[in-house]
Amino acid sequence: MAVDLHETAASRLRDVDQRYTPNRRAVIEVLAVAPAPLTIPEIVMSRPGIPQSSAYRNLAVLEQAGVVRRLVTSDAFARFELAEDLTEHHHHLVCSVCGAVEDFSAPSGLERSIAKVMASAGRSSGFDAAYHRLDFVGTCARCAA
Amino acid sequence: MAVDLHETAASRLRDVDQRYTPNRRAVIEVLAVAPAPLTIPEIVMSRPGIPQSSAYRNLAVLEQAGVVRRLVTSDAFARFELAEDLTEHHHHLVCSVCGAVEDFSAPSGLERSIAKVMASAGRSSGFDAAYHRLDFVGTCARCAA
DNA sequence: CTCAGTGCAAAGGATTTGCATGCCG
DNA sequence: CGGCATGCAAATCCTTTGCACTGAG
Secondary structure, X not given: OHHHHHHHHHHHHHHOOOOOOHHHHHXXXXXXXXXXXXXXXXXXXXXXXXXXXXXXXXXXXXXXXXOEEEXXXXXXXXEEEEOHHHOOOOEEEEEOOOOOEEEEOOOHHHHHHHHHHHHHHOOOOXXXXXXXXXXXXXXXXXXOO | OHHHHHHHHHHHHHHOOOOOOHHHHHHHHHHHHOOOXXXXXXXXXXXXXXXXXXXXXHHHHHHHOOOEEEEOOOOOOOEEEEOHHHOOOOEEEEEOOXXXXXXXXXXXXXXXXXXXXXXXXXXXXXXXXXXXXXEEEEEOHHHOO
16 A cells, blocks of 8 residues: 555656656655655654754655645645545534644535535536535634633 | 625634724625635735735634645645635536646435544544545646647 | 755845834723 | 834745756656
8 A cells, every 4th residue: 555655656757857856755755654744844844854844845845746635724835635536525623722733534424415505506607617525614622621 | 695704703813802893894705705725825816915924924813713724735835715604515627737727516315424423433533523524636627638 | 977965154035023103092 | 101003124924936956757
């Protein structure tokens, strides 16, 4: 599985004429084991030696290659996670107090309902929906009053 | 209805020891008639005379008072809309090409399903969900290939 | 040899803040 | 009168970029 991940990443990078360098591999490794999307400082801290600018640049490349996805919450930093087809479809619990993000999987019944609605969503306005995003916003255990 | 809106806004501001000033009222008026969340430049442009810094400050206050909601897409600018209890619950169609955002209402059946899942979502991790966010991301009519 | 990736440092750009002034309460 | 809101300009801070260098093919 882990092998597949790196092979897939390398392959997608090749498709965009990019290499799978050690720095990029390191970023992927960090994201692969994280239980939630990470900020760039978090990624950099867990792999000392990678300069922030390289992290930013590599994540931009990886995003463009479809290997990672960039999330923006109302938090100061952007967050990154592996592209959905490399992990499992999931959603996020977002703490509105501290900005923490936690992964969460919805029942498949709900997913089917959402997919059905999405298919007909933009029909009138010509919007072509590619995927959906469902977040639950609230207070995490650590920030609970 | 419009009267209620401004009264409610004024009331919520008072709760936070803030005034309902002309600038703040102007911002609310712009948001009230917009068919989609607006960026600060858009708000400022539609009401010449409001300096950006005041717009930023007032929107921060209004957000804290629970009158407006701040949205962050992957777009460069944040977007603002009236708080949900002042409008109608709705979702967004987000264009991943140009960043445009369009309002969208989901069938009530889907809303009920989501609410049900939300109630049990963070049970294990102690996350207390307050509301949900459902976005459909794709390509808007103007950006269609 | 060539060219993409790297690292450092400097630039960019949305957002925030300090401070003096004006105005509502 | 006192204090909040305002405007201007300067500061912040995440993110991007210029440039010279290094390493893989």
